[in-house]
Amino acid sequence: MVIDISCLDKNLDLRLMLSTKRILTALTDDEMQSIRSLINSAVLDPDVKGGLRWPLGRTSSGGRYCVVGVWHTIAKDYKSSSLRLKVRHADRYDFRTSTGEATREINMKLKNIVSLLQEQEVEVSLVSEMLKDHLRLIWDHFLCCEHFLS
Template sequence: MSYIPPHKRQTKGSPLLNPTPAPLFNMRSDFNKFRTWNIGYTDHTILKWFSVGLDDELRLSSLVSFQPLSPESFETKSGIQPLSLVSTHQGCNEGIKNELIETPWLLIAANVKKDLLLSFQHMKREMEEAVMAQVKPSVVARFGKILFYGSSSIGKDSLKLNSLTETTLRKMKGSFHTDVPPSYMDYVEDRVAENLGQEYVQGKELYYVKLSDKLRTKSIVSCKCTVAKDHNKIQLYKIELNRVRHMVADMSILGKSSDLRLFVNTKKIKMALSDEEINEIKDLIASAILDSEVPSGIRWPLDKRHSSGGRYVVNAIGHTTAKSL
């Protein structure tokens, strides 16, 4: 039997599936617009966007428009005011309810099912071929808001009511804003958890630090950190390498206050760091200063965003409060 390269092998028991066509447009051709510096994509990554809610997708231009969002609600990008896709008659006409489908989740499932199965196949192949690292797969659903940003090539008339077209959407850059209003989280804690018969435990403060490695220029070291016992510093909890996404499906949910992102990714957990490497990273993390006045909650002294040996450099930081049921 002739040799088959690993990247051309098929999963046993089932042929490779073809990804489903993405309604409106497939963002696969727009990789550069949606790449982020700490997330990798494969040659097989499926990127798609579609709207959910309208009973007749052909009436997009007459029933959907862009709504500008205030800078106070969402952080602006390069000084450009973000736009959100909304139903033009939302809350204004009782009859518009006839234009919205009653079970949008069924449409979501139908649009992503084949893509999920295909991405699982690619993810399984990656795990089978992994040698030096442990690959951790995950499927994540996030609620937030899909934001669109215009460009100089898009005229203002293209963003007006009744003129929104597929061509306009293709020219626009987009991002997924994961912040949700405090009222949303209060509702989840007070109502949803109660209906499930669960209760929240005390929140855990987590800090995320992304480091570039001068010896591995294509790798990003992701550090998950917790607050030290003295509450004056953070300490290293876990180290991971690049996150690789195999599928990203962004959905604008018309008639609802939140949009949805569904993605499949893998993380390679580093298994063989030397004591010297670990200590260099730990020292860099420990030099951070807790500061509630900055958005991320931590900062470094000026000119101190690199490790003592100069190998690791801080590129991005983040902060979340994790709560468990």
């Protein structure tokens, strides 16, 4: 079960993912209250992996639900007619293994190049030139740091 929740009092959007060994058709009021209690006890803390922490002993609710992991992501999409670039900073913490990581992820889709490659009679030089143009665009706008150094 996946539920997206806006926590207005915490200025946070939360994606709650529950997994269970038995099939649930509907949550009871007690189960919903246990989940709400678990969410409401979360404390925003930018100094910990995942950006959320729970007070000691509050990572579970009613012995039935427990927090197994926390993710905090910041994503930005850039689109053009031939390029789609998604840049994401993900900060994760796994309570089961007590490990955390922060990563920077980039997902790039080159729309025109894919369609050109699917054509049978495409010229390699044309695809190569398009790749060079896209890489130059990415370098100039996203990777180049000369303006920070001067």
